[in-house]
Amino acid sequence: MAKVFNWQINRETDYWYTGVRPQRQFGAIFDINKCIACQTCTVACKTTWTGGRGQEYMFWNNVESKPFGCYPIMWDVRILDMLGAGAWNGATYAGRTIFESAPVRQRVLGWQPSDFDYAHPNIGEDEVNRPIEGGAYFTGKHAAWMFYLARICNHCTYPACLAACPRGAIYKRKEDGIVLVNQKHCRGYQECVKACPYKKVFYNAVEGVSQKCIACYPAIERREQPQCFMACIGKIRMQGWINPPERIVEDNPLDYLVHIRKVALPLFPQLGLEPNVYYIPPVHVSDAFLTQMFGPGARKAVETYLQARKDKTLAGIFTLLGSTPHTVSFFKIEGDEAVGFDDDRNETCRVPISEPVVTRDAFDEILQVGRHNIT
Amino acid sequence: MKRIGSIMLLMALTSCGNEPPVSLDRIKATYAEGDLRGITMEDPRWKAAVETPITLAKQLIALPKSENDGVTEIRIKALYNESWTAFLLTWDDPTPDHLARIGKYSDSIAIQFPGVPGDLPDSAMGGAPGSARPVVIHQWKAVWQEAEAGNIEGIRTFYPNTWSDIYIFEMAKDDTARAVMERTFTTSVAAENPLAHHGTAVRDLESVGFGSVEFAAEQTSAGYGQWENGQWRVIISRPIARDRGALDTSRLFYAAFAVWDGSRLEVGARKMQSSWFPIQFVKKPDGAGAQRPHGSH
Numbered sequence: 165m166a167k168v169f170n171w172q173i174n175r176e177t178d179y180w181y182t183g184v185r186p187q188r189q190f191g192a193i194f195d196i197n198k199c200i201a202c203q204t205c206t207v208a209c210k211t212t213w214t215g216g217r218g219q220e221y222m223f224w225n226n227v228e229s230k231p232f233g234c235y236p237i238m239w240d241v242r243i244l245d246m247l248g249a250g251a252w253n254g255a256t257y258a259g260r261t262i263f264e265s266a267p268v269r270q271r272v273l274g275w276q277p278s279d280f281d282y283a284h285p286n287i288g289e290d291e292v293n294r295p296i297e298g299g300a301y302f303t304g305k306h307a308a309w310m311f312y313l314a315r316i317c318n319h320c321t322y323p324a325c326l327a328a329c330p331r332g333a334i335y336k337r338k339e340d341g342i343v344l345v346n347q348k349h350c351r352g353y354q355e356c357v358k359a360c361p362y363k364k365v366f367y368n369a370v371e372g373v374s375q376k377c378i379a380c381y382p383a384i385e386r387r388e389q390p391q392c393f394m395a396c397i398g399k400i401r402m403q404g405w406i407n408p409p410e411r412i413v414e415d416n417p418l419d420y421l422v423h424i425r426k427v428a429l430p431l432f433p434q435l436g437l438e439p440n441v442y443y444i445p446p447v448h449v450s451d452a453f454l455t456q457m458f459g460p461g462a463r464k465a466v467e468t469y470l471q472a473r474k475d476k477t478l479a480g481i482f483t484l485l486g487s488t489p490h491t492v493s494f495f496k497i498e499g500d501e502a503v504g505f506d507d508d509r510n511e512t513c514r515v516p517i518s519e520p521v522v523t524r525d526a527f528d529e530i531l532q533v534g535r536h537n538i539t
Numbered sequence: 540m541k542r543i544g545s546i547m548l549l550m551a552l553t554s555c556g557n558e559p560p561v562s563l564d565r566i567k568a569t570y571a572e573g574d575l576r577g578i579t580m581e582d583p584r585w586k587a588a589v590e591t592p593i594t595l596a597k598q599l600i601a602l603p604k605s606e607n608d609g610v611t612e613i614r615i616k617a618l619y620n621e622s623w624t625a626f627l628l629t630w631d632d633p634t635p636d637h638l639a640r641i642g643k644y645s646d647s648i649a650i651q652f653p654g655v656p657g658d659l660p661d662s663a664m665g666g667a668p669g670s671a672r673p674v675v676i677h678q679w680k681a682v683w684q685e686a687e688a689g690n691i692e693g694i695r696t697f698y699p700n701t702w703s704d705i706y707i708f709e710m711a712k713d714d715t716a717r718a719v720m721e722r723t724f725t726t727s728v729a730a731e732n733p734l735a736h737h738g739t740a741v742r743d744l745e746s747v748g749f750g751s752v753e754f755a756a757e758q759t760s761a762g763y764g765q766w767e768n769g770q771w772r773v774i775i776s777r778p779i780a781r782d783r784g785a786l787d788t789s790r791l792f793y794a795a796f797a798v799w800d801g802s803r804l805e806v807g808a809r810k811m812q813s814s815w816f817p818i819q820f821v822k823k824p825d826g827a828g829a830q831r832p833h834g835s836h
Contacts, residue, residue, distance in 0.1 A: 216724025217693040217708050220701075221641075269604035276804070279641040279697075330603065330750050330807050347730035351752075352639060353807040355603060369640040369697055371727045372682070372734045 165263065168322060171409050172433040172459070173257035178264045180271050180327035189341035190319045190379050191406030191418045192393070193428050195444040195485060197469070198400040201227045201289075201312040208395035209316075213378070218370030221282045224377035225392040227314045231453065232288030236281035236363050243361040243435065244456070246273055250434050252460040261436025262324060262361055272324045272359040293450075311446040314400065316392060317364040317377035318431065318439030319343050325376070328359030341440070342379045350374055361435045387491050387506050399486025404493055406440055417481045417495045417504075418442065425478060427468045429458035444469055476500075480517045488513035566591045566794070566816060568617035568624060570823035575623035575776050576761050585627055588616035595798060595811035600663050601749040605809040609800040613648070619788055619820055625762075625776035626650060628796075635766040636801025637681045640697050644801035645682035648764075648773050651675070651795040652784045654745060662795040662814045664746045671748030675784025677741055677760040679773050681801070684740035684764055740764065741775050745783060749808065757782055788820035 167176045168183030209225035226235045234240060243262065250259015262273040292308035300307055319336075323343045326334040333349040334356055336342070345356065345365065350373040356365040357374060365376040380390030388394070389403040404418045412419045421428040421442065428442035445454050445462050447470055454462035472478040480502030484492055487504070490512040494505040497517075504513040524538045567589040578584070592614045597605050616627040628648055639645040653660055654673030665671035685691055693708050694701050710717045722728075727735035733742075733754040741762040746752040759781065764773035779786045786792055797812040799805040 214724070215707075215720060216726075217721075219724065220694050269602065269606060271602050276642045278643075282641065328603075330601065331752075332750060347726045348732045349753075350727070350732065351734065351807070354642070354644075355807065357641075367641050368727075369638070370691060370693055371725060371732075372639065373727045373732060375726065 165266075170261075170322065170436060170438045172430050172438050173261070173436065174255045175257065177261050177322075177436050178266075179322045180263070183322070185321065185408065186336060186338045186341035188339070188405045189321065189407070189440055190384065191404055191422075191440045191442065192316075193402045193404075193418060193421055193442050193444065193485065194314055195400045195482065196311055196313065196446045197444060198398045198485075199227065199312040199314055200398050201229065202397060203227055204395045204397050205314060205392035205401075208391040209377075212380070212391045214375075216368075216371075218368035219366075219375065221279070222366045222368075222375065223285060224364070224366075225314070225316045226285060227312050228285075229289045229291060230311050230313050230449075230457075231293050232291045232310075233313070234287065235285045236277040237284060237287060238281075239277070239361075239363040240432065240457075242275055243273075244432075246275065247435070252434075252455075255460060257434050257436075257459075259434055261434070262359075263322070263327065263436055270328075271355075272328045274324065274328070274359040274361065276354065276358040277363060293453075306448065309446075309449050311449060313443075314392075315362065315364070315431075316390075316441060317343065317379065318362060318437065318441045319377075319379055320440060321438035322436065324359040324361060324435075324437055325356035325365045328355040329353075330355060337381070340379075340381070340384055342381050342384065343376070344378055344381075345374050345376055347373060347375070361432065361437070362439070384491065388489050389491055393486075394489055396486055402481075402485040402492055404491055406442070413494075415494045415496060417484065417492050420477070420495070421481060425468055426461050427465045427472075427478065429461055429465055432457060433459045476517060480515075483515045483517050484513065487515045564591055564593075565791070565819040566593075566615050566617055568619045568788075568818055568820045570821060571618040571620055571625075573620070575618055575620060575625040576778075578618070578625045578774060578776060580627065580765060580772055580774060584618055585616055588618055588627070590614050590616050590629075593796065593813055593816055595796065595813050598663070598797075598808055598810050598812050600667075601808045603808055605803070605805055605811075607803065609803045609805050609811040610798040611811065613796060613798060615796070617818065619779070619786075621779065623776055623778055624786060624788075625774060628771075628773045628775065630771055630798060631769060632766070632771050632800060632802075633769045634800075634802040635681065635771070637685050637766075638691070638697065639682045639801070639806075644799065644804060644806040645680050646764075646766075646771060646801045647678060647680040647799040648771070648775075649676050649678035649744075649797045650775055651677075651797070652786065653793060654747075654784050659793060659815055663749065663812070664752065665748050668748035668751065671746075671751070673745060673747045673783065675755070675781065676744040676746060676752065677762075677775050677777050678744055679741045679762055679764055679775055681764060681766075683738070683742065687738065687740050743777075755783070792818045792820070794818055 165178040166182040168179045170177045205225050214222040265273040292310045294308050333346045352372040354367050367374050393401040406418045412423045430439045447466050451463050480497045483502045484504050492504045493507045496503045502515050506512050569588045571584045610630050613630040618625045636646045652675050654675045660672035665674040741760045743755040743758050744752050745755045760777040762775040793815040797810045799810050
């Protein structure tokens, strides 16, 4: 195995191939606090990409309820259990990644789901983390919690699927870091399915090949965001480009949220893949759970997020989520507006950071009618 | 035999120390007149063929590797004539795996021959990438046979009790919407993946080292398999002549074998395999075929 540097765990780690970062890396921000699990993203993806035979069970995009929801069943619990406990020393992960824990006969530590594991995509839906006692009532803070976790392929910097494929049929595009299964060379060995800890590669039994989220690369090539981003009615998502810490660009919204403000965090960074979908953690969930899921920066990220309303730059970037079909490569705060720009710094959207409030009289003198809604 | 022993010793020394032991028994290919391409298991010509058991061992060179042993022995009968050769391969397997589905794999068997004349390649797919030499492989897969028979139509193949209000792939085959959906969503077909074209049960492949196996442009082999009473019997037949991997029946030739047991999660490099095994093409009564010692291919 080669040694590569994974900035999310702040140390070198083993990987099957030498580390060569793409020219730029597809990245995304998901604000969990805004997701309502309407599954519009899931349907948008499903109708766009997985309508074929053998793809019936596939959800390249899914939204599951945490802590108990999971697709496939217990995908996270199983790999965490196999990996064992791993401590963080500050920002540095002291445990072992799935590459460092690879059994002697394998390239990656992983497990093979069965078809049964995919049979209940909504298992645990809307279930909270503990029973609600009889007579409980709201006191300003809920006694139990749950949240919705929208998931796509993380287009990892160090993909386990790519490392595990004995045929080299999975590749990472140098122009945008999107991870793809070569549909011509795949022979359906399912090693990628087994290796991906996020379980975002799927086996198509009718075609005999594995398939996965392609980050809607035809849209990306047109500088547009993927279908699941465009369809999101909660406006929880933004697609852009993420740089490693040594190449931070301050007016890149992903770099700003991830590296500078550290308010958006990777999913299970301890697995060691350097995933590139970054989540703003839910504000109402236990620290222990958030730390396990998003790493040691989770509490700080929540605190920063809770103060975002008072921070024009943060609030401005958040207004850009879901406000444009275009990839948001750069941003700028101008007065009370947030502005998004494309790769060439052409303006693609302009959004008021705070919605202007107009108050009308409760009685319309012209029409001689009362108004129900005056703001 | 002394020469064969030398070759075996050389192979043992050059194959990373992980090669399975090589039997010095030979597979004896019996001369048989007539068509061998379409030969069936019931064909009386098999009665004249000598059955040779050979031992298989886990593939232990390339990752990933199997955790446990799979099929450890296959029994081989071989027939040949001037134009074709046919192998009848038998092994015990209490659990037939006809389909590959999520987390499940198909049973399979393959015969490998040197791809070009000259020194024998490493028996492990031709060797390590970079120093490998070409090999030709003829592989039978239960799932390919099912596909060839038209038995992999869609989701009901795998889940017969599937229920849906409207399912476009169960509309009439000439339905325009269905045709559009099939064209749009079957990406492996669009990418011209040979797997997607649902060809024959036995296919010709070529490899120049681990991880490089591809379907050969020249697809000529034939055969089929049958599972009965805890046993697979598979026929693989191929022409003697081939652009790549032609057989020379005038001398000892070499073949290697591999078996995948789907129930044991064997697929790809997770397999049981043999090293090179000598095949003696026993000459027919009038002298065709020969038993000259192996010099070079």
